[in-house]
Amino acid sequence: MSNKDDFIKNLSSEDERERAFAIEDIVYEEIPEAIDLLIAQLEIESSQFVREVIIRNLRTLSGSELVEKTIPLLHSDDAFIRNAVIEILSEQDELAISFIELLLDNPDKDIRKFAVDILFQLQSPHSAAVIARGLDDPDINIKITAAEYLGRLEARAHIGGINRLFLTSKNLLLRCTCLETMAILGDDESARLVAEFYPQPEQINELELYSYLKYLARQGKEEYLPFVFSLMKSKGKLMAKEIINTIEGILRRSGAVYLPARMVEDLTLYIASEINVINKYELLVFLGHFKNSEIGPLLASYACSAEKLLCLGAVEGLGFLGDPEQLPLLVELKKQIKDDELLEAVEKAIIQLAPVR
Amino acid sequence: MDLSTEDFIAIRNLIYERTGMHFGENKIYYFKKRLQKRMEINQLHKVSEYIKHLKFFDRDNREFQELINLITINETYFFREFSQLQIFAEVCLPEVLEKKRAKSDPNLRIFSAACSSGEEPYTLAIILKEMLEDFHNWNVIIKGVDIDENVINQAQRGIYDSRSVKDVPPPYLEKHFSIPSPGRFMINPEIKNMVVLEHLNLMERRSLRNERHYDFIFCRNMLIYFDEFSRKQLVEKFYAMLNKGGYIFLGHAESLSRISTAFKIRRMNGHLMYQA
Amino acid sequence: MAKKRIIVVDDSEMIRNFHCYILKTAGYKVLSAVDGADALEKIYSSEEPIDMVVTDINMPNMDGYTFIERLREDEQYEEIPIIIISTEDELKDMERGYEAGANIYIVKPTEPEVMVENVRMLME
Numbered sequence: 001m002s003n004k005d006d007f008i009k010n011l012s013s014e015d016e017r018e019r020a021f022a023i024e025d026i027v028y029e030e031i032p033e034a035i036d037l038l039i040a041q042l043e044i045e046s047s048q049f050v051r052e053v054i055i056r057n058l059r060t061l062s063g064s065e066l067v068e069k070t071i072p073l074l075h076s077d078d079a080f081i082r083n084a085v086i087e088i089l090s091e092q093d094e095l096a097i098s099f100i101e102l103l104l105d106n107p108d109k110d111i112r113k114f115a116v117d118i119l120f121q122l123q124s125p126h127s128a129a130v131i132a133r134g135l136d137d138p139d140i141n142i143k144i145t146a147a148e149y150l151g152r153l154e155a156r157a158h159i160g161g162i163n164r165l166f167l168t169s170k171n172l173l174l175r176c177t178c179l180e181t182m183a184i185l186g187d188d189e190s191a192r193l194v195a196e197f198y199p200q201p202e203q204i205n206e207l208e209l210y211s212y213l214k215y216l217a218r219q220g221k222e223e224y225l226p227f228v229f230s231l232m233k234s235k236g237k238l239m240a241k242e243i244i245n246t247i248e249g250i251l252r253r254s255g256a257v258y259l260p261a262r263m264v265e266d267l268t269l270y271i272a273s274e275i276n277v278i279n280k281y282e283l284l285v286f287l288g289h290f291k292n293s294e295i296g297p298l299l300a301s302y303a304c305s306a307e308k309l310l311c312l313g314a315v316e317g318l319g320f321l322g323d324p325e326q327l328p329l330l331v332e333l334k335k336q337i338k339d340d341e342l343l344e345a346v347e348k349a350i351i352q353l354a355p356v357r
Numbered sequence: 358m359d360l361s362t363e364d365f366i367a368i369r370n371l372i373y374e375r376t377g378m379h380f381g382e383n384k385i386y387y388f389k390k391r392l393q394k395r396m397e398i399n400q401l402h403k404v405s406e407y408i409k410h411l412k413f414f415d416r417d418n419r420e421f422q423e424l425i426n427l428i429t430i431n432e433t434y435f436f437r438e439f440s441q442l443q444i445f446a447e448v449c450l451p452e453v454l455e456k457k458r459a460k461s462d463p464n465l466r467i468f469s470a471a472c473s474s475g476e477e478p479y480t481l482a483i484i485l486k487e488m489l490e491d492f493h494n495w496n497v498i499i500k501g502v503d504i505d506e507n508v509i510n511q512a513q514r515g516i517y518d519s520r521s522v523k524d525v526p527p528p529y530l531e532k533h534f535s536i537p538s539p540g541r542f543m544i545n546p547e548i549k550n551m552v553v554l555e556h557l558n559l560m561e562r563r564s565l566r567n568e569r570h571y572d573f574i575f576c577r578n579m580l581i582y583f584d585e586f587s588r589k590q591l592v593e594k595f596y597a598m599l600n601k602g603g604y605i606f607l608g609h610a611e612s613l614s615r616i617s618t619a620f621k622i623r624r625m626n627g628h629l630m631y632q633a
Numbered sequence: 634m635a636k637k638r639i640i641v642v643d644d645s646e647m648i649r650n651f652h653c654y655i656l657k658t659a660g661y662k663v664l665s666a667v668d669g670a671d672a673l674e675k676i677y678s679s680e681e682p683i684d685m686v687v688t689d690i691n692m693p694n695m696d697g698y699t700f701i702e703r704l705r706e707d708e709q710y711e712e713i714p715i716i717i718i719s720t721e722d723e724l725k726d727m728e729r730g731y732e733a734g735a736n737i738y739i740v741k742p743t744e745p746e747v748m749v750e751n752v753r754m755l756m757e
Contacts, residue, residue: 017597021566028562048699049596049619056589077725079696087693113720114691123413141720141741148647154409173742177647207745210654238657245363278382282362289359312386341386374667614670618695621703624677 004031011037016047023050027057035061035069042073042081055084059091067092067099074103074114086114090121097122101130109139116142120149128155135161143169144177151181159185163193176211183211183218191219201227209235213242217249225250229263232270240275248286259290268298281313288317296323303333312345319349327353358393360385364404368392371411376425376581376588377607377615391427395420418584429581433473435480435517436524438577438609441628445573446484448625449604453572454489456602464496468568468598470559470576470591472501475512475552476521477575479544482551483525483533500568502557509556515544560587565594572600578608580616592617599633607631636662637756638681642672642688642700643718648741652687652718655745656752668692669700676704683713685756687748689741690719690730698733705734714755718743 007029010022023041026034035058042054058066066088073085089096096118103115116134119127132155134146147165150158162185166178182190194215198204201224204212209231216224228246231239251259259267267287271280284302287295299321302314315333318326330353334346365385373379380388392404399420401407411421436442457465465485469478478501485497503509522530522542534542557564560583574595580588595605596619605620607613613620613631620631639661643649653663664679666672669692676683686704690697697717704710715737717730722740730738737751 017569020593020597024562047619049593049617052589052617052619053593056586056593059586077729079690079698083691083693083696110721144647144742145645148645152646171742172745173648173651176651180647206658207651207654210650241362245361248361276382278362278385281385285359309383309385316386345386612674614674614694618670618699622673622677627680629674629677 003029007031008037011041016050019045019047019050020053023053023057027060035066039069039073042084043076043078051080051084055087058088062092064095064099067096071099071103074111075108082114086118086121089118092122094124094126097124097126097130101133104130104133104137109137109142112137112139113142113145116145116149120153123153128153128158131155132158132161135165140171140174144171144174147174147177147181151177151184154184156185156187159187159190163187163189166190166197167193172207176208179208179211179215183215186215186219194219202230206235210239210242213239213246217242217246220246220250222250222254222256225260225263229266232266236270237274240279244279244282248282257291259292261292264290264292264294264298268294271298271302277307277309281309284310284313284317285320286317288320291321296321296326300326300329303329308339308342311342315342315345315349319345319352322352324353358389358396358404360389360392360404364408365389367408368404368411371408372425372428373612374615375421375585377612378425378429378581378610379612380428380610388428391424394427395424398423422582422584425581429578431578433476434521434524435476435483436526437476437480439524441577441606441609442480442484444625444628444630445604445606446488449573449630450485450488453602453604457572463494464570465498466571466573467497467499468571468574468595469499469501470574470595471579472503472509472512472554473505474508474517474521475501475515475544475554476517477501477577478512478552478554479515479548481573481575482548483529485551486533486548487529497551499552500555501552502555502559504556504558506556509554512554515549517542517544559591559594565598568598570600571598572603574599574603574605577606578611580607580611588616596620596633601633603633605631605633636660637684638662638664638679639685639687639752640672640676640683641665642667642669642686642692642697644668644689644692648689652748655748656687659749659752661752669695669697669703671695672700673703676710685752686713686715687752688715688717690717690721690726698729701730701733701735716748716751716755718748 007022007026010018013019023038026037038054038058042051045051045054070085070088073081076082089100100115100118103111106112116131119131128150131146131149134142137143143165147162150162162178162181166175166182169175169178182194198212216228228243231243236243267283271283284299288299299314299317302310303318305311318330327350330346330350334343334350337343337346365388369380396407399407399410401410415421467481469481472478478499481499486492489495501512516537519540533545533548535545537543559565576595580591583591599605620633623630623632639656641649641652641663643652644667649665653665656663664675666675688697688700701715715735717735717738718741719726720741727738736755739747739751
């Protein structure tokens with residue numbers, strides 16, 4: 001018996017290990033029928049271990065034969081196989097795109113959706129152009145997926161399609177997806193559409209608000225700050241992450257050196273509220289970038305916190321603030337601290353406040 | 358450097374998706390320092406730019422691997438990750454032993470992958486010596502392998518400094534080590550003889566094919582240094598080496614779910630365990 | 634009374650977030666996972682009990698059916714309420730879902746009110 005016959009015989013072994021070794025050997029030895037053998041085995045294999053071995057080995061292969069023979073498996077009733085094929089095809093190069101693009105004309109919406117998934121994972125320079133076809137697909141799930149992926153690929157060339165879809169969509173999830181993609185890719189037209197669609201942000205429904213805040217975080221201007229701050233009271237805990245990102249995003253882009261007075265007070269209360277410690281940490285560090293006189297004492301009050309992250313945030317914030325008046329506090333803190341990371345942060349802040357002459 | 362929570366979560370998710378390593382929020386400062394280093398080397402000023410670089414421009418994953426090397430702690434010492442070893446000793450080991458006793462199977466085999474200078478396999482040997490009341494009834498083999506011949510030689514010598522033994526419970530230090538000179542600790546022959554050390558490249562195609570019937574495999578803080586594909590390949594080899602019901606142990610911040618779904622997950626004393 | 638905890642499982646970040654928003658707004662605590670394997674790990678790692686699963690089907694690494702079957706194999710999760718939310722809308726997909734152990738099957742995209750209504754109903 002040749003090696004090849006041995007390998008094929010072992011594919012039927014009762015021992016899953018032997019079947020796995022046979023699969024590896026078939027591919028390693030470049031047996032010509034490897035693809036057919038592996039696909040046939042995949043369709044009957046019951047062991048999850050062996051299935052994973054098959055998939056990993058198929059992924060090492062390439063070429064039009066592999067693409068042509070695995071595409072039909074997208075129709076499999078077995079969800080594992082369908083999703084594994086997406087993985088395999090996503091490893092293929094530009095050559096596969098032409099095959100996958102054809103799938104976008106398939107009458108089965110599930111196949112079209114898989115095609116969009118594969119194109120995204122291929123991350124080829126041409127993927128975006130083909131994915132953009134999905135924006136006009138009759139199936140709404142494909143539109144949503146295409147809109148999401150164009151954002152993740154940062155495909156600015158297609159913002160026009162996204163803007164159009166945002167304007168015409170009646171479906172909440174689709175509109176939110178477009179909004180979040182517009183956050184990343186948004187142009188002047190996007191800004192105009194968003195302002196027109198949401199003339200009164202206070203009236204935006206709760207679900208849409210999440211995505212709207214994401215848009216503001218990346219594209220919003222200072223005039224929206226009062227609105228975002230007002231959300232701290234009504235939605236402060238529920239939407240803490242989104243609110244903080246939006247405030248930071250808008251203020252960073254504005255280049256403001258001072259915060260409006262009211263805002264320092266609001267942020268002080270917010271930090272003291274029930275939001276997560278990591279959010280408080282972030283706000284403390286962020287506050288250090290502004291020169292309002294109340295910020296130094298606020299940070300100082302948290303520098304002695306028993307909660308490490310709060311202490312850390314305050315210390316880092318003081319470092320950014322660079323107020324020499326806080327130097328004695330930091331020097332005193334250095335003597336008391338045992339934690340290595342905190343110590344390092346304090347030492348760094350001391351240097352920032354009192355640079356060596 | 359400013360690392361917003363959003364960016365921290367983005368990098369953290371990227372690392373998790375690609376390696377299975379997970380980090381708590383309390384690691385944000387730890388992360389920042391190392392991230393800053395890599396950004397300076399790559400002359401990138403914004404975290405968002407660095408993330409974009411990792412996602413779209415780091416084709417051979419070189420930069421990503423540099424980041425991983427920087428954020429992982431590479432030291433080895435006896436009784437590292439004590440709480441996990443406790444679960445091994447107090448939960449997994451008794452379970453496996455009970456099944457073996459029922460079948461009158463006296464063989465117990467443990468594999469320590471990337472064992473470096475031997476601290477891990479010797480730790481496991483000490484644990485077995487302490488936990489097995491009827492030790493003489495068992496055929497114990499602990500195999501430690503490493504690709505680096507020098508560290509294997511070092512492991513063969515079995516002499517360590519105080520840093521390596523800092524976490525050894527004092528009664529064990531007294532019982533299982535001798536002190537050939539001040540500040541040097543030598544593992545006793547009784548323990549040494551339980552361990553077989555081998556110079557081996559795990560990635561060689563057929564390197565582990567003949568290694569079978571292991572009850573426990575330790576590959577802690579090792580898989581993260583391999584690329585995604587090699588990681589899967591290695592875990593497949595480990596699965597093939599294990600007896601049904603055997604356990605694989607990863608580092609406490611590592612998760613198997615990104616690498617393989619062939620193992621069963623169990624929760625024991627607050628830790629996740631993976632069973633073949 | 635402590636808020637009920639729901640895990641949302643979907644490989645699409647947008648959908649995962651959206652479903653989390655819906656459930657958070659409805660008063661639940663949520664955690665999320667990117668696929669079935671990730672979900673199993675998060676469920677088993679969770680210090681507090683998970684009260685419900687809301688999962689997609691087509692996901693890389695571990696699909697929804699396999700995830701549900703694995704979860705149901707564990708005595709501890711034999712009874713945990715499971716809702717599938719998937720784009721697959723054929724009868725055979727729904728049958729497969731119920732066979733695997735799901736309690737409710739909803740076709741995507743779902744109206745938020747429909748999702749919340751089903752969650753509330755199943756929670757009781």
